[in-house]
Amino acid sequence: MASSSSYSSSSCNSPCAACKFLRRKCMPDCVFAPYFPPEEPHKFANVHKIFGASNVSKLLNEVLPHQREDAVNSLAYEAEARMKDPVYGCVGAISVLQRQVIRLQKELDATNADLLRYAGDSCNRGTGRGPHHVGQNSGSYNFSSPYDPYGDHRNQRSSGQGNM
Amino acid sequence: MASSSSYSSSSCNSPCAACKFLRRKCMPDCVFAPYFPPEEPHKFANVHKIFGASNVSKLLNEVLPHQREDAVNSLAYEAEARMKDPVYGCVGAISVLQRQVIRLQKELDATNADLLRYAGDSCNRGTGRGPHHVGQNSGSYNFSSPYDPYGDHRNQRSSGQGNM
Known part of the structure; x- marks a missing residue:
């Protein structure tokens, strides 16, 4: 929930962490923006490194909108665990x-x-x-x-x- | 260990599951071959869908050779869990x-x-x-x-x- 509220307050001023990382324009319908606020750059960087931006985007489009925050958080958890322990991850x-x-x-x-x-x-x-x-x-x-x-x-x- | 032994007996005849999936020639030094035998096509397909072949290849090169089988098996477990439960995965x-x-x-x-x-x-x-x-x-x-x-x-x- 923190991510969504952060996004609401900052999306007008700066691109989301994903678009900033990918060096692209953050559009109003950006699928990443609600879950990757600019204040949390490492969250997207980790998920991108382990799963790839394209796979994350596909997965977000496969789940229902109300499930997306949980999906992103579980991906972020898995990605962080894999970076800390490349052999076993979570x-x-x-x-x-x-x-x-x-x-x-x-x-x-x-x-x-x-x-x-x-x-x-x-x-x-x-x-x-x-x-x-x-x-x-x-x-x-x-x-x-x-x-x-x-x-x-x-x-x-x-x-x-x-x-x- | 099953993967390695399967590979030893079948690698001369057919490409590994990864190279078959990616439609490329399976070279003797293929990083995937010992862990993705042709008899287990779904193992690579799952890992490819969730993590991407390039990320798996990078990760295999980042860990020590004796850790690679465990790394692949934990990736395969995570990938299968994510396909069964796209929101929470493992x-x-x-x-x-x-x-x-x-x-x-x-x-x-x-x-x-x-x-x-x-x-x-x-x-x-x-x-x-x-x-x-x-x-x-x-x-x-x-x-x-x-x-x-x-x-x-x-x-x-x-x-x-x-x-x-």
Whole structure:
């Protein structure tokens, strides 16, 4: 939202960051202008370096107008991650998060097993008090790895937000 | 590794998927050939559509030879995710995983709190048995959100694998 409001206030005076970078005249119907304000030159430079201006333009025209800001921000995030880590890009973050999820799920299972044991002891002593977290998570995450850097993932399920 | 071995066995007979797609002669020193075997035409087509052949070629030349297969596979993963979800691409998967991590951490904290209560009860009754999972996780994940689709993430820390 910051981008759009910045654009509104400055578009009359200077070309958007994309047109400035590409050294072209910024027209009133410029597809980049609402999402690449002149105050954020690096945002377009990164996206241009990784995806290319033509591909970004095509993608913006393929999505609905209200989705364009999210699309640009996700492209900018991917581009920045790829510049910081040319080998893995933001897929590196996916691997890290996947490992965190697996580790947390294992620890939660182990803790729940402990809790069940304690609850069993209490029941045997007739306290009648039961654990209220036990069993909430078993099998509920259905986590499957979307990225194996050494494998072929053409047949893996999509991990895009729209499919999860 | 599958890509490299496929290439070794088939490169003498047919151009790599990239050169076939780009309709050019596949030379022995083709930078694409080891990673885009003719048996996987969609892999290059996806990467070309999202990043562009020129950007992929540049990136391959920027990383070390032993990192190139991982780089190509992560690009292929990103490209496929972007084609399935043009708005969020693989950043959608990052958001989903982030929410899973936060939810699991909260549930683990709650379960540990329950376990501590049961362990306290046991100690009060003189059993002397303590929980062995309690406290393993408190604050150990240092999770900070790498992607806010409505915010400006230029100042957020990198989430690339090399930096975590």
